[in-house]
Amino acid sequence: MATEAQGAESAAGMPQLDFATFPNQVFWLVVTLVALYLILSRVALPRIAAVLAERRGSITNDIAAAEELGLRAREAETAYQKALADARAEAGRIVVKARAEIQKDLDAAVARADTEIAAKAVESQERIAAIRASAAASVGEVAREVAREIVQAFGTGADGRSVAAAVTQRMKG
Template sequence: MGNQIFWLLLTLVVLYFVLSRVALPRIEAILAERQGTITNDLAAAEDLKVKAEEAEQAYQKALADARAEAQAIVAEAKAEIQADLDAATAKADAQIAAKAAEGEKKIAEIRETALDNVKAVAKDTAKEIVAAMGGKADARTVTAAINARMKG
């Protein structure tokens, strides 16, 4: 039994030296390498995150600029359309005013002509009525009577 304890202790000492001199340094190197890789990967991920945020900000700015430019184009197009519409409306108003003035002029001419025709018919009718009643009326008297009646 003492012999077994000796060999047990010797085996434990040999195992301790083998593990402390060979296996543990290798495991420690692998763990350190993994830790370095993890640290590098985290740093790279942080850099990529920053770059992604910068890219997103650039995208948002470009999108906002594009929207602003689109709104400016729409506003410009609306202004051009409104200007064209105003010009067309002004032209149409001028044409309508010209036609209305022309129509008023024709109406005034027709009214004047109608008034002259009414006077002539009234004179003739008055002469005929006076003659039918047995009277005699000269043209001056009939004209004066018609003019007085037409004035009101």
């Protein structure tokens, strides 16, 4: 330790043990601590705490918002897909219905055509039958005519009666 006394101001031993200075140190320490406490608790700490909280809040807010938005996006996606599927199903139904209606029309048209054709066939059968029936009558007439001409062509005169009789004979045979 320093030894020689250097006057009142120099440290004879440990200045820490100079009790005369204690009130001064204690007083200024208390003032300092109060000032520090006020500065910290009124200004600095709330401000820093606010910044830290705001930062954490910003991050958690963003992440929470992102999650919520993601949820909404998924919902929107399902709704979108559902709407599309509904539209396709509706389209399918329309096609099926339209096809059924067309088929009905077609079937009706086919039926109509069938009856028409059938009617025509019947009519034609009748006409053929009529032709055949009238033919039976006209065969004799035509045959008589033709036979008379053939006979005349051979120059042999022949009365109509005998020709007619011959034709009638032949038609029977």
